[in-house]
Amino acid sequence: MSTAVVLFTQDLRLHDNPALHAARTGADRVLPLFVLDPAVDRADFAPPNRRAFLADALADLDRSLRAAGSRLVLRHGDTAEQTARAAAECDATTVHTAAGVSAFATRRETALRRALGDRLHLHDGLTVVPAGAVTPAGRDHYAVFTPYLHAWQQAHRRPLLPAPRTLATPDHPHGDPLPTAPAGTSPALPPGGERAARRRLRAWDADDYDRLHDDLAADATSRLSPYLHFGCLSAAELAHRAATRGGPGADALVRQLAWRDFHHQVLAARPAAAHTDYRPRGTRWHHDDQELQAWREGRTGYPVVDAGMRQLAHEGWMHNRARLITASFLTKTLRHDWRPGAAHFLHLLVDGDLANNQLNWQWIAGTGNDTRPNRVLNPLRQAERYDPDGSYVRRWLPELAHLPGRTVHQPWTHDGPLDYPDPLIPPDALTARIHATG
Numbered sequence: 178m179s180t181a182v183v184l185f186t187q188d189l190r191l192h193d194n195p196a197l198h199a200a201r202t203g204a205d206r207v208l209p210l211f212v213l214d215p216a217v218d219r220a221d222f223a224p225p226n227r228r229a230f231l232a233d234a235l236a237d238l239d240r241s242l243r244a245a246g247s248r249l250v251l252r253h254g255d256t257a258e259q260t261a262r263a264a265a266e267c268d269a270t271t272v273h274t275a276a277g278v279s280a281f282a283t284r285r286e287t288a289l290r291r292a293l294g295d296r297l298h299l300h301d302g303l304t305v306v307p308a309g310a311v312t313p314a315g316r317d318h319y320a321v322f323t324p325y326l327h328a329w330q331q332a333h334r335r336p337l338l339p340a341p342r343t344l345a346t347p348d349h350p351h352g353d354p355l356p357t358a359p360a361g362t363s364p365a366l367p368p369g370g371e372r373a374a375r376r377r378l379r380a381w382d383a384d385d386y387d388r389l390h391d392d393l394a395a396d397a398t399s400r401l402s403p404y405l406h407f408g409c410l411s412a413a414e415l416a417h418r419a420a421t422r423g424g425p426g427a428d429a430l431v432r433q434l435a436w437r438d439f440h441h442q443v444l445a446a447r448p449a450a451a452h453t454d455y456r457p458r459g460t461r462w463h464h465d466d467q468e469l470q471a472w473r474e475g476r477t478g479y480p481v482v483d484a485g486m487r488q489l490a491h492e493g494w495m496h497n498r499a500r501l502i503t504a505s506f507l508t509k510t511l512r513h514d515w516r517p518g519a520a521h522f523l524h525l526l527v528d529g530d531l532a533n534n535q536l537n538w539q540w541i542a543g544t545g546n547d548t549r550p551n552r553v554l555n556p557l558r559q560a561e562r563y564d565p566d567g568s569y570v571r572r573w574l575p576e577l578a579h580l581p582g583r584t585v586h587q588p589w590t591h592d593g594p595l596d597y598p599d600p601l602i603p604p605d606a607l608t609a610r611i612h613a614t615g
């Protein structure tokens with residue numbers, strides 16, 4: 178009887194899982210393993226919101242494995258050590274796991290290789306097109322999105338893989354209890370796990386996505402990002418379903434998945450871009466702890482900015498348009514370094530993802546892959562365009578809900594007392610600070 182280990186990392190699903198599929202087709206028995214590694218905590222990758230989502234996702238994975246006659250074995254400790262130990266205990270001849278793109282994932286893969294030698298098999302399953310699979314002539318990655326998109330659209334796609342119906346597992350692998358959700362999470366987190374992902378996938382209608390994805394109050398985006406981040410849903414499957422469905426909504430969604438792949442291939446080639454400027458421009462950032470704290474708490478006095486920050490605190494998620502507006506306000510209007518902003522997002526976002534978060538922040542800050550690095554989003558114009566009747570602001574700032582019409586975006590024009598801060602930057606100075614507007 179041959180045995181394989183499948184080490185789950187950011188691929189917490191049974192459907193379309195290349196590492197699981199290879200383990201199952203290559204051996205008689207499969208040990209499904211997840212290692213809770215303290216190095217993840219030390220790297221600050223597991224704040225409460227994502228830890229809660231992970232706890233759900235692991236419980237869900239265990240339930241699905243049990244339904245197939247197996248179960249999830251969880252160990253605490255160093256990933257390479259624990260994986261080598263588990264492999265030795267069940268005489269596994271192969272270990273299958275998903276390849277990552279961050280410096281952290283690369284270090285983990287190097288340690289696994291050292292411990293397991295050629296028993297280790299890495300599989301691409303994180304993105305639609307694996308990082309590095311398409312490159313421009315003479316370069317190791319694309320620095321600009323549009324040419325990347327053209328190459329991405331032509332790139333080879335692997336076939337989708339079915340979820341195993343049955344999975345034979347070695348008899349007595351010892352496992353630690355699965356984790357539970359920690360205290361201190363945002364009050365309205367989405368449920369984690371593959372079943373929740375597939376429920377959301379079935380319930381969400383992509384048809385209006387192209388028309389409504391920027392409308393803050395419509396909340397018409399898929400909200401699949403945390404499931405993609407934890408691999409509860411395969412990006413390749415989502416892209417395939419959208420391409421099969423067709424139409425402007427589905428096409429627009431596929432384009433966003435290309436953005437996700439784009440940032441992953443940048444990070445894979447330039448892991449330091451998680452912390453250092455991708456394109457240093459010698460920017461002299463402004464430091465002001467009080468301003469930074471007001472931004473974090475949603476007290477800048479600019480309602481559309483504050484609404485986004487309050488949504489983030491409450492849901493551990495923020496609408497993409499609000500991410501753009503709040504990040505631009507911090508880096509371009511207040512001229513703060515992108516790193517503290519990105520760190521705050523990473524701390525709260527349930528979809529917090531090194532590639533997507535850091536490189537979107539750099540894009541906004543003008544140190545990344547934007548071909549117009551001086552682009553600035555004027556929060557007042559953005560509010561008028563993407564929250565024209567103020568519904569989004571009223572939803573997140575109840576203290577302004579009674580203000581009529583557009584006054585809700587400019588509370589300083591309201592006569593009478595308000596329990597809401599004055600703008601951090603006077604509105605007339607705002608326009609002077611903004612050279613280009615979006």
Ligand SMILES: Cc1cc2nc3c(=O)[nH]c(=O)nc-3n(C[C@H](O)[C@H](O)[C@H](O)COP(=O)(O)OP(=O)(O)OC[C@H]3O[C@@H](n4cnc5c(N)ncnc54)[C@H](O)[C@@H]3O)c2cc1C
Pocket residue numbers: 390398399400401402403405406430433434436437438440495496497498500501504522526528529530531533534535537538541
């Ligand atoms: C400053 C800033 C920080 C961000 N941080 C993150 C992050 O930590 N994690 C994260 O997953 N996304 C991040 N994004 C990208 C984007 O905002 C989210 O992916 C999106 O809002 C998630 O909601 P959704 O699933 O409803 O997206 P949808 O609009 O339904 O899009 C579908 C999927 O496409 C991908 N996607 C969409 N837009 C982008 C984008 N601009 N870049 C990369 N992938 C994209 C996501 O995986 C998303 O789930 C950030 C964007 C900005 C501007």
